[in-house]
Amino acid sequence: MGDLGQPGSGGGGVMHQFSEDLCWAESQADAPYWWPLYKDAFPSLVHMERVKKDGWAQRGGIDRLLVLESGKTLHVEEKARRKYYPDVALEHWSNYERQIPGWIEKDLATDYFCYVWVPKAQGVLFPFHTLRKAWLTNRESWMKQAEYRQNGFYIAKSPNPGYTTYSTCVPLPIISAAVKDAMKVSWSSMPDPAPPVNAPDPVRAAVEVFQGRLFVTADCPQRAPISGHRQRAGPI
Structure with missing residues (x-):
């Protein structure tokens, strides 16, 4: 979980200091709004558990586990913003100096991506892999528009001790439409089914x-x- 600060001028963004961002993000992890938010999204929710320790789950983009009445467990990555801006920031460089990809570039183990604007008491919940498909489909166009601050796109730079994180901020209507479009699937040809093993010679x-x-x-x-x-x- 993290806070992305605010958009700045020019091609990037002026962010809060890393230590301040980290403290604020940690304070939001146990905030009371998460339960009603997820209950609104999943009416059969019966339990949720925050992933606190570093390990495969955290590194796989899992901040919280949601348990439904059926026993189904959902994995969620969370991002919170302390101010409202009508866009969603997609981190494409976790460490620009060392060229380490951001979370949107990774095939994470999480099921959903939850992005909340705390002052507005609202958020969006995207299926993560559908969101990532939308990013991969539109990445070149979105990053180019963000570089020149066109059509509401911009690059957010977050300076941390020794490295900088880069995010492409995509206007909410555009990313919502792109995710909806990414839900459409098709195929160009029907593959031949595999023959049954040790089956009798059929007609x-x-x-x-x-x-x-x-x-x-x-x-x-x-x-x-x-x-x-x-x-x-x-x-x-």
Whole structure:
């Protein structure tokens, strides 16, 4: 969890000092608003647990565990901002000087990304991997607009002791539309199914399209093929 400060002038942002940001973020981790926020998102929520210690969960982008009535456990990464700005900051460099990628560039173990504006008592909850797909699809365009501060985009720079964190701030309507679009899935061709292992030799069926209609030709391996036998299956 972290605070991203505020947008600045030029191509970057003027941030709070790292120690101040860290103390504020830690103070928000146990804030009372998390329970009603998650209860609003998941009505069957029965328990939540904050991940406090450094380990695989924290490094995998998991700040909190949510347990539903079904026993399902959800993993959430959290980001809080102390002031309201109508955008979402996506950290693309965790350490710019050492070229260490930020969390949006990583295939994290978390399920959701929760981004809250504390003074407004509001937040957004994105499926993390859908959000990341939206970022990967639009990264080049968003970063270019942020570099030149166009259309509400900007780069937020957070100076820390010995390194700088860079985030691309994306206007809320744009990122919401991009995540919605990223939910659409498609395929270009249907892969052949894997043959069953040690299965008996079945009746082979060849599917062919003839004059806009679908026919199935059966060929039994125990006897000679029945030439020209077609079973009409209707239009496709």
